[in-house]
Amino acid sequence: MQLAKTYAPKEIENKWYAIWESAGYFKPSNKDGAPSYCIQLPPPNVTGTLHMGHGFQHTLQDALIRYHRMRGFNTLWQPGTDHAGISTQIVVERNLEAQGLNRKDIGREEFVKRVWDWKKISGDTITRQMRRLGSSCDWSRERFTLDDGLSKAVIEVFVNLYEKGFIYRGYRLVNWDVRRQTAVSDLEVKSTEENGHLWHFKYPVKDSAEFVVIATTRPETMLGDMAVAVNPTDDRYKHLIGKTLVLPLVGREIPIIADDYVDVAFGTGCVKITPAHDFNDYEIGKNHGLEMVSIMSLDGHINDNAPLKYRGLERFKARKEIIADLDALGLLVEIKSHKLMVPRGEKDDVILEPILTHQWFMNMDKFAKRGLELVSSGEIRFVPDNWSVIYNQWLENIQDWCISRQLWWGHRIPAYFDETGKFYVARTFDDAVKQAGTDKLTQEPDVLDTWFSSALWCFTTLGWPETTQELKTFLPSSVLVTGFDIIFFWVARMVMLTEEFTGKVPFKDVYVTGLIQDSQGNKMSKSKGNIIDPLDLIDGINHDDLVSKRTQNLMNPKQAESIAKQTTKDYPNGFVAFGADALRFTFASLSTHGREIRFDVKRIEGSRNFCNKLWNASRFVLMNIEGHTQLIGKSTALNFIDAWIFGSLSKLITDIDYAYTTYRFDIAAQRLYEFVWNDYCDWYVELAKVNLLNVDENVRISTVNTMLSVLECVLRLLHPFMPFITEELWQEIAQICGKKTAESIMIAPYPTIEEVKINTEFDDVDKQIVLLKELITGVRNLRAEMNLSPAVKVPLKIEVKNNLILNDFVPYIQSLAKISECEIVKEITNSISPIAIIRNIRLMLEVEIDKDVEKQRLLKEIEKIRKDIEKIQIKLNNPAYVERAPKDLIERDSLRVGELSGKITQFEEQLNSL
Numbered sequence: 001m002q003l004a005k006t007y008a009p010k011e012i013e014n015k016w017y018a019i020w021e022s023a024g025y026f027k028p029s030n031k032d033g034a035p036s037y038c039i040q041l042p043p044p045n046v047t048g049t050l051h052m053g054h055g056f057q058h059t060l061q062d063a064l065i066r067y068h069r070m071r072g073f074n075t076l077w078q079p080g081t082d083h084a085g086i087s088t089q090i091v092v093e094r095n096l097e098a099q100g101l102n103r104k105d106i107g108r109e110e111f112v113k114r115v116w117d118w119k120k121i122s123g124d125t126i127t128r129q130m131r132r133l134g135s136s137c138d139w140s141r142e143r144f145t146l147d148d149g150l151s152k153a154v155i156e157v158f159v160n161l162y163e164k165g166f167i168y169r170g171y172r173l174v175n176w177d178v179r180r181q182t183a184v185s186d187l188e189v190k191s192t193e194e195n196g197h198l199w200h201f202k203y204p205v206k207d208s209a210e211f212v213v214i215a216t217t218r219p220e221t222m223l224g225d226m227a228v229a230v231n232p233t234d235d236r237y238k239h240l241i242g243k244t245l246v247l248p249l250v251g252r253e254i255p256i257i258a259d260d261y262v263d264v265a266f267g268t269g270c271v272k273i274t275p276a277h278d279f280n281d282y283e284i285g286k287n288h289g290l291e292m293v294s295i296m297s298l299d300g301h302i303n304d305n306a307p308l309k310y311r312g313l314e315r316f317k318a319r320k321e322i323i324a325d326l327d328a329l330g331l332l333v334e335i336k337s338h339k340l341m342v343p344r345g346e347k348d349d350v351i352l353e354p355i356l357t358h359q360w361f362m363n364m365d366k367f368a369k370r371g372l373e374l375v376s377s378g379e380i381r382f383v384p385d386n387w388s389v390i391y392n393q394w395l396e397n398i399q400d401w402c403i404s405r406q407l408w409w410g411h412r413i414p415a416y417f418d419e420t421g422k423f424y425v426a427r428t429f430d431d432a433v434k435q436a437g438t439d440k441l442t443q444e445p446d447v448l449d450t451w452f453s454s455a456l457w458c459f460t461t462l463g464w465p466e467t468t469q470e471l472k473t474f475l476p477s478s479v480l481v482t483g484f485d486i487i488f489f490w491v492a493r494m495v496m497l498t499e500e501f502t503g504k505v506p507f508k509d510v511y512v513t514g515l516i517q518d519s520q521g522n523k524m525s526k527s528k529g530n531i532i533d534p535l536d537l538i539d540g541i542n543h544d545d546l547v548s549k550r551t552q553n554l555m556n557p558k559q560a561e562s563i564a565k566q567t568t569k570d571y572p573n574g575f576v577a578f579g580a581d582a583l584r585f586t587f588a589s590l591s592t593h594g595r596e597i598r599f600d601v602k603r604i605e606g607s608r609n610f611c612n613k614l615w616n617a618s619r620f621v622l623m624n625i626e627g628h629t630q631l632i633g634k635s636t637a638l639n640f641i642d643a644w645i646f647g648s649l650s651k652l653i654t655d656i657d658y659a660y661t662t663y664r665f666d667i668a669a670q671r672l673y674e675f676v677w678n679d680y681c682d683w684y685v686e687l688a689k690v691n692l693l694n695v696d697e698n699v700r701i702s703t704v705n706t707m708l709s710v711l712e713c714v715l716r717l718l719h720p721f722m723p724f725i726t727e728e729l730w731q732e733i734a735q736i737c738g739k740k741t742a743e744s745i746m747i748a749p750y751p752t753i754e755e756v757k758i759n760t761e762f763d764d765v766d767k768q769i770v771l772l773k774e775l776i777t778g779v780r781n782l783r784a785e786m787n788l789s790p791a792v793k794v795p796l797k798i799e800v801k802n803n804l805i806l807n808d809f810v811p812y813i814q815s816l817a818k819i820s821e822c823e824i825v826k827e828i829t830n831s832i833s834p835i836a837i838i839r840n841i842r843l844m845l846e847v848e849i850d851k852d853v854e855k856q857r858l859l860k861e862i863e864k865i866r867k868d869i870e871k872i873q874i875k876l877n878n879p880a881y882v883e884r885a886p887k888d889l890i891e892r893d894s895l896r897v898g899e900l901s902g903k904i905t906q907f908e909e910q911l912n913s914l
Contacts, residue, residue: 003618003729005619007612009581009582010577012725013132013538013579013581013724016724016727019744020746021139023743023744025136025744025746025747026077026137026138026139027140028075028076028474029075030074031074034074036075036076036474037064037069037076038076038078038473038475038478039478039480039481040480040506040507041078041079041137042480042482043080043454043457044081044082045082045087045088046083046119046126047084047088047119047122047123048087049129049533050126050129050133050533050535051524051533051534052524052531052534052599053483053515054126054130054534055133055587056516056587056597057481058133058135059133059584059721060513060663060665061135062077062133062134062135062136062720063584063665066723066746067660067720067750068478069136069746069747070719070720070746070747070749070750071749076138076141076473076474077136077137077138078137078138078141078143078462078474079130079137079139079143080144080145080457081142081145082450083144083145083146083409085407085409085447086182086347086405088115089180089407090180090347090348091118092111092118093180096114103408108408108445111408112408115408123144127142129535132535132539133534133538134584134724136746145411145450145453145454146410146411149460150453150456150460150461151411152465153456153460153464153465154456154460155411155414155427156465158413158425159414159425166363166366166367168360169358169359169360169361169415169423170358171356171358172357172359172402173275173282173354173355173356174355174357175189175352175354176298176353176354176355177345178299178315178350178352179300179345179350180345180348180350181299181406182405182407183357183402183404185449187488187489188345188346188347189343189345189346190343191341191342191343191344193339193342194339194340195337195339196217196338197335198336198337199216199217199332200214200215200268200332200334201213201214201216201222201332202248202333203228203245203247203248203270204246205240205243205244205245205256206243206244206246206253208243210240212228212230212245212256212268212270213268213270213333214268214271214272215267217338217340219323220295220315220316220318220319220322221272221277223249223295223302223306223307223310223322224274224293224294224305224306225247225252225254226254226275226285226291226292227256227273227284227290228256228257228271228273229257229259229261229273230256230257230259230262230271231259231262231263232258232260234262234269236269240256241257243256244256248326248329249307249322249326249329259284259288273285273288275291275292276356277294277296277353277354277355278354279354294356296353298355298357300314300315301313301314301315301318315353359403360415361401361402361403362400362401362403364400365398367500368395368398368496370496371395371492371495372392372395372396374495374499375388375391375495379505379508381508381509381510382509383509383511383512383662383663384512384593387487391492394487394488395492401493402449404447404448404449405446405447405450406445406446408447410447410453411447411453412443412444412445412448413443413444414427414432415443416436416441416442416443416444417443417444418440419440423444424436424441429441451489451490451493454490454493455490455496456494456497456501458477458494458498458507459501459502459504462474462475464502471502475502476498476505476508478508479507479510480507480509480511481511481513482511482512482513483514484595485515487512509663511663514591514592514594514596514597515595515597516597517598517599518530518532518598518599519598519599519601520598521596521598528563529551529563530566532599533549534583536549536574537575537601537604538577538578538580538583539577540574540575540576540577540578541574542573543568543574545574546567546574547564547567550563550567551563578605578608579608579611579724580724581721581722581723581724581726582604582608582610582611583604583607584721584722585610585611585722586599586603586604586607588666588668589666589669589670590603591663591664591666592666593663611722611725613676613677614718614722614725614729615729617680617685617711618729618733620685621707621708621711621733622732622733624692625704625707625708625736628692628704629736631705632708632736632738633738634701634705635701636698638706639691639703640765640768640808641684641703641812642688642702642703643758644765644768645684645710646706646710646758647758647766648675648679649675649713649751649756650757650758652671652672652675653717653752653753654753655667655668655671656668656671656672665721672714672717672721675714683773684707684710685707686816687812688703688707689815691703694811705737708736709756711733712733712734712739713756715733715745716730716745716748716749716750719746723745723746727744727745730745730748771839772809772813774838775809775813775838775841775843776816779796779817779819779836779843779845782834782843782845783817783818785857786833786834792818793818793819794818794820795819795822795823795846796814796819796821796822796823796843797823797843797846798823798824798842798843799825799827799841799843799844800826801840802840807824810824833845834910835906836906854910855911858910858911861907862907862908865900868900869900869901872897872900873897875893876890876893876894
């Protein structure tokens, strides 16, 4: 026997992954006639690290890939990383800031060089971590969104869309990050409710003693006001429509306009219109032909379009000055506390400003319509289906996509400007020169939104724009596994652009997972100090290192102290090394179709125990067959114990296949756990031990081969979720039972119903085993009631009516219930011992008892049961409960009353006997 006494995950995991990768098992088989199965890995940030969300989704993707690979599919799990424009640039900029520099100090060329240097250092961190988790991607095909091939494809797509008229350059209002000085997508705006103020100011009517009162949360923007709007039906202001106001502090005359947008009941009913600094005002300004005057520079300071006094002031300092000056002029009416939604950048939390800038946009009308059609027709399926509603809602209300970013890291837009400012979009500089008729051209400094190149992922990774075999074989891919938070960013855009350039959908299914949260339902974040590193769970981490990891880089000492205390409270000993298999199995068991998934470390403790159970069961099987190896491979009729476990295995295979089809990995994990722990280990192996002592060689042949065959089959069923431990055990078990049909379990055939089909009617043997389990459990409960030590064997009497034959059960009952001898009788008489009743079968242990002690025990049991019945009856007698509660719950309560009443009858009979 080769298995080590103790399960050591790290040693096993490091050994097998290296073997798998070097053997090329992760690559497509490309076998003739094999159906294709492909998953495109949502590319993680190149400078990122594996977090719990990655670990969760990668586990599910790997399970699907391993399952289909074992089923003979030509599988490809396409890996790669994303250059993550703004995220990566922020990291490098912060490194510069620590040196007292910024990117403008060193220039674009040097900055980009430093980003590439940073990428070389940290760029493969996450892929190394993925290997540690067991991800069986085809690493030989790994791609990066800025590699030469994908960059060429991005240029081709951009130029093609421009030539078709879908991409244009415009001067429009965008969300602007004043710190990074770049446009930010609407989808990357994080609006948070915060405490603020509502300032009320008077605006004088020209040549009149009248004035209107406006309310604003951003007083500094008043410097760019171009009108005040009122509702045309508002009687308070009808006489003012068309008149002119004098804008305080500025002196500019602005009109009072009428617009249905204004809510009569909100505030004062007068709304200041600042087209260059508010999205709603921008639309009103266009409708009314208002001039758009921007009063803020790109770095968040007041510009030269404002009065001299405020020029150069930072936006919030200018706010204070403006409020003070209006107050001094007697124009400040009041200040009210006000909760407002503040737009912040998702990446660095800075408050964003709507600012007019020149940007590149993509018209989405045609693509949105096609994206809706592809889902409504069923060509693309969302799982769960409710996410298609969210997808549809966004596409039905989509705006043109701002695809340009004022960054230095990314795909530089292939547009070239001549000295007059005219631009030429071209695939190469030489092509632009041909268009312009001059080589005095400057390339557009802006780069493309990261999501633009990511939207091309499903076909560019397969070699597009070249016509490759991979494109023919693996597009569309089979499923996209992703979180609901990027349905808009990525999923919808992939659907639209893949179909536009290949005529195919990017994937057939979109399996949308929930988001991993901590055990309390909180989002995992560094600021909360509740982040868990998957590798810390795999390899273990002590308390001090865990605290240090969670508090590093926190500038607030009080916050760091609070996080340290909470970490000590939650994890006083840090994390033991659970291993990758335990973490993967936990992720699978948590993968419900809910929106939020709470991760509790206690769940992984259970999965580690499951790994230990599987390991120890395998060792136990190997030890118990050591004296029967000559029987391996022989065939004979199955006894009812072996027929039952094969029937249960057949049902398990059916359930697991259905779970994969419906993406219910939680159900698959639950069924595997129940079968291994309960059916195989707790019952079958214990019953099989009895058969191994049987004098009949045919019984022993049946049991030895069944015990090994079922275990070998279970290891293959478990492999997609727990690849390492199953490989280690399978190498030994499969070799012994002659089922080692491949060098590795990962390329061995996945179990099928046909493989485990038996000639016995499963329902019949299942009923036998159910009864046998009930009898053994009944005897065990009797022993517990009488406080009998497991080491003490006592006689048992079984009273059977209706000519029920239990002779075949006796050896199993004696062994599993610790019975010295078992007598089947027609009637138990003169009994003062406790009796268990199982389906009208009476069980009695022949043990001397103290009558008085037993009487008191029975009376206490009866009283306890009566209280339980009373609690249930109170609910059942409540009309409101009966009306509102689910029918199955009421039926369950009623059945429970019947069961408890039967127990009282049983105990009262025993009292009468006493």
